[in-house]
Amino acid sequence: MSTTTLTKKEGAAPVEEPVLRKPSARKRLVPYWLLLPGIIWLLVFFALPLVYQASTSVQTGSLEQGFQVTWHFQTYWDAFTEYWPQFVRSLLYAGTATLLCLLLGYPLAYLIAFKAGRWRNLLLVLVIAPFFTSFLIRTLAWKTILADDSLVVDVLNALHVLDVTSWLGWTEGERVLATPMAVVCGLTYNFLPFMILPLYTSLERIDGRLHEAAQDLYASPATTFRKVTFPLSMPGVVSGTLLTFIPASGDYVNAELLGSTDTKMVGNVIQSQFLRVLDYPTAAALSFILMAIVLVMVTVYIRRAGTEDLV
């Protein structure tokens, strides 16, 4: 790099220098000190493990010989070609669950934000209430709800709904458990609050007078929703879908407990490669591939959605 020294030359046009009062060094460091705990946390629990996993993904070896970094990037390609069906399935299930969450969550969030009145707080507590029990218990509860001779399945059978879903390949004969539909149901249920809460926050923020203004301009309720409410709730929709989709695509508990052999998601593969097969490089590579796919999808999505602030 060339070293440049700029000296004021005689006759050069005078340049206006904005005079800023320099804060003392101590004061300037305050924000960094405040950030320090967060940065250390991120370094130790996010950056370091990530580096460690990245390293693992390009190693080769075995438990007994140890693993050495050999920059074996082939692992990535092998892992992807071997397990692409599980990747597709993960994205498909997570996408479906996100869509269902949006369809179920939006009306509920709308109701809580605009119509609930004094019930608002109670309803919000009810939305969060499932979190008082563990994730595992909540998922296991669905095994009872969807059991073969449960009321739900009996009703679905009586209405011949399962004939249709079975024809579509979502369910299997007269049962729901151990099928794709059960997994998607579990995912939808488990991540629904993550959709409702951001939706609620952005809906609740909308100024009621805007609705009145729309009515004054002879907009029908449907038009009001389409032109005013929905666009203004976009930040909630975007962050809600992200909060649902991202964890859902990496989830493995629902597929493990509610699914079968043909519903395994990529999370299950990572778990099994890491713990059962002891092929740490493949497990690490799979994690990075998933991270990359989700990152790309999310970036494109945010660009498309064109919203700057996420609740």
Place this chain on the structure above:
Amino acid sequence: MEQYEPESLSAAQLAAMRRSMTSGRGALSRRSMLRAGGVGALTVGGLAGLSACGIPPAKREGQGPASTDVSAKEKSLAFSNWTEYMDISEDEKTRPTLEAFTKRTGIKVKYTEDINDNVEFFGKIKPQLAAGQDTGRDLICVTDWLAARMIRLGWAQKLDPSNLPNAYANLSAQFRRPDWDPGRAYSYPWTGISTVIAYNSKATGGKKVDSVTQLLDDPSLKGRVGFLTEMRDTVGMTLLDMGKDPGKFTDAEYDEAIGRLQKGVDKKQIRRFTGNDYTSDLDKGDLAACLAWAGDIIQLQADNPDIKFAIPSAGYITSSDNLLVPAQAKHKTNAEKLIDHYYELPVAAQLAAYINYVCPVDGVKDELAKIDPELANNTLILPDKAMAKKSRAFRSLTSAEETAYEEKFAKLIGA
């Protein structure tokens, strides 16, 4: 690199230049310097870090220095076990057999139920063991294949037979010579586990299910059959059904067994591969029939009389959960005393009466009859001669075999 010449620029250009250096997008501010420096450091450090953090070989050659045993000084012991694997008093406040041990020896036991799954537990203790550190546990209880792996890796301490007179005398013949620890130099079984076929007679319409062939082919069970996620149980039972010996099979025979199971998956005969959670499925009737661990079945039968079990005529798989002293553990002698305590007949009977798994202790029948005559005659707890004859163990695998087989099995179960 060429030297920059301010003279050749006009005053306006110079001013613009200066502005861009101190403010605006091209400003070489403190922040952008930090950023650039940071990215550079991260890249360099990251690459160096990436190649630095390989995983060291697990195997400890030649044992290394023996860990110091402080048993004589510290009368304590940390014992990690599975949940519900220890007798508990009526009020659920004390563990009678452990209390008796403490009373007799003065050794305080820190008993933790932190083993829920072999593979997960291995994942948990592996980093310390690989680094040659103490896991904080003096005695652990793991299934035989994991015990075999730990011994193979040099992660278990050799036991001193002189501290184990009862264990040596009373260990039943069936468990004396596993091929991974002949003569029990490193391990003693806590319990034996029989893998049998269980069915819910209400769900099968009263039909008996007693072979793997029936599990895989009976159309009346379609979609309501469960196998276990433990590779050795599922494949072992299938090998037996095919007339092969799980104690000595070849790669081709293994593949054949996997192929047979794969057919069951493909035609949707098999509903799921399960861990311990098969018990609730079987109880509800979502699984009509499945492979099951006998101890669970005895406990299930107490609440649901529809649950039945069958021993296939082709034989069944017996495995065991074993007590091991992990490398670097500091209270080996105390641990040995505890192992020996549980091989005393009255103590063994008390434990077996509570946990209902196969008791690996010989001559316990009379003691068990004193507690509950019915249990003493239950062949799932004390196998009789006919039953012991049908019992087979899955052979131990080399590291390479283990990886290859688990990989194939993982494909079978979908992940």
